[in-house]
Amino acid sequence: MIPEDVVYTFDDLKREYESYIIWPSDRKTIEEAYEFARKKHEGQFRRSGQPYITHPVAVAYFLARLKTGPETIAAGLLHDTVEDTGTKNSEIRTRFGNTVADLVEALTKIADVTHKHSLHILAEDHRKIFVAMAKDVRVIIIKLCDRLHNMSTLQYQPRDKQIRISQETLDVYAPIAHRLGLYKIQLRLEDISLYYLKPTEYAEIERLLAAKHESLNAALERLKARITAILSPTSIPFVISSRVKSIYSIYKKMASGHSFDEVYDIMALRIITQTENQCYEVLGFIHANFKPIPGRFKDYIAMPKPNLYQSLHTTILTDDGNVFEIQIRTKAMD
Ligand code: MN
Numbered sequence: 331m332i333p334e335d336v337v338y339t340f341d342d343l344k345r346e347y348e349s350y351i352i353w354p355s356d357r358k359t360i361e362e363a364y365e366f367a368r369k370k371h372e373g374q375f376r377r378s379g380q381p382y383i384t385h386p387v388a389v390a391y392f393l394a395r396l397k398t399g400p401e402t403i404a405a406g407l408l409h410d411t412v413e414d415t416g417t418k419n420s421e422i423r424t425r426f427g428n429t430v431a432d433l434v435e436a437l438t439k440i441a442d443v444t445h446k447h448s449l450h451i452l453a454e455d456h457r458k459i460f461v462a463m464a465k466d467v468r469v470i471i472i473k474l475c476d477r478l479h480n481m482s483t484l485q486y487q488p489r490d491k492q493i494r495i496s497q498e499t500l501d502v503y504a505p506i507a508h509r510l511g512l513y514k515i516q517l518r519l520e521d522i523s524l525y526y527l528k529p530t531e532y533a534e535i536e537r538l539l540a541a542k543h544e545s546l547n548a549a550l551e552r553l554k555a556r557i558t559a560i561l562s563p564t565s566i567p568f569v570i571s572s573r574v575k576s577i578y579s580i581y582k583k584m585a586s587g588h589s590f591d592e593v594y595d596i597m598a599l600r601i602i603t604q605t606e607n608q609c610y611e612v613l614g615f616i617h618a619n620f621k622p623i624p625g626r627f628k629d630y631i632a633m634p635k636p637n638l639y640q641s642l643h644t645t646i647l648t649d650d651g652n653v654f655e656i657q658i659r660t661k662a663m664d
Contacts, residue, residue, distance in 0.1 A: 335483055337384050338391040340364055346394035347403055356400035360390075363404035363426060370415040377486035385479060386410060392475035396512070402468045405433035409472055412438045436469040437476075456502045470506060474515055477503045481522045496523040509637045520578035528581065535577050538590045546574075549652040550597050556648075557601070560615050568612065569602045598655040602664055606631060609658045613642050616656055620646035623653065631663070639663075 343364075351357060367386050374382035390406040404426055411417040412434055419438070423431035461470065481499060484492050500523040507516035525532045554570050561568050575596045583593045601612055609631060616622075626645035634640045641659040648654065 338388045343391045359400050360403050363407040367407045370411045388479040389475045401429045404430050406472050408434050409437045413441050492526045496526040499523045511637050517576040524578045535580050546597050566608050567604050571600045600657045612658050
């Protein structure tokens with residue numbers, strides 16, 4: 331049930347970027363890039379039957395959700411014009427300036443190399459070539475949003491292509507998203523890839539999650555209430571949010587020999603506070619009130635991950651026998 335082919339309009343995109351891009355000249359650049367791309371792709375269609383322009387608009391929409399700058403959004407709108415409509419990069423340079431033209435040029439080159447060689451190179455090399463060619467991190471972010479939309483519309487592709495693209499996404503794109511700390515994109519790419527690569531397993535995990543959904547949610551609400559009761563009397567500011575583990579990460583645990591019921595922390599709670607010291611204070615309260623599971627505590631504040639990720643992680647056992655992962659971090663870390 332994963333492939334939801336949401337069609338974003340220019341108005342959706344506009345609403346998103348106008349929430350934070352306020353200079354009239356910046357907004358004008360994006361509008362002009364949209365008009366330019368729309369004319370160039372006129373008469374072209376996606377396999378879904380939608381006009382081709384819906385693809386660059388979706389890519390730009392994802393970029394606006396990430397609050398990227400106007401040039402990045404413009405380049406997202408223009409990213410397929412050189413490759414697919416025979417537009418000259420010099421035309422983009424004249425109309426939109428060097429930054430946008432350089433981004434589009436880099437994206438076109440990567441598309442070229444990866445199309446030609448994707449069957450012959452190892453995932454590791456593919457990843458290296460990709461990162462080396464994209465000297466500007468914005469190129470990688472646009473490429474990730476491009477892949478995210480292509481994955482979201484993969485149901486219209488033939489089966490062999492679904493498999494090839496999904497494997498490539500898992501090998502090349504998801505790890506890059508992870509390294510950049512773009513976790514939502516990473517999880518989405520992984521889940522959709524799994525849906526096409528292991529349809530039976532995917533459906534089974536989805537079914538198990540649905541069956542447990544209510545009891546897990548109830549346990550989660552109880553835990554939230556208890557933590558709120560513990561932290562409220564202190565002067566520590568906090569906000570609690572929660573997430574369900576992704577299907578792909580449950581799949582990976584199960585593939586390494588665990589049963590569904592043994593997969594810890596299907597639900598995770600996140601406590602956001604203000605300062606680094608308060609993170610450790612919150613941790614103290616959690617460990618004083620719940621039984622921590624040995625070997626599961628990680629201090630990524632003192633020792634950040636290579637991608638600079640910072641947070642405290644601990645896994646606890648509640649009185650009702652549920653296991654939860656708890657992440658504690660400041661707003662800035664989040
Ligand atoms: Mn594209």
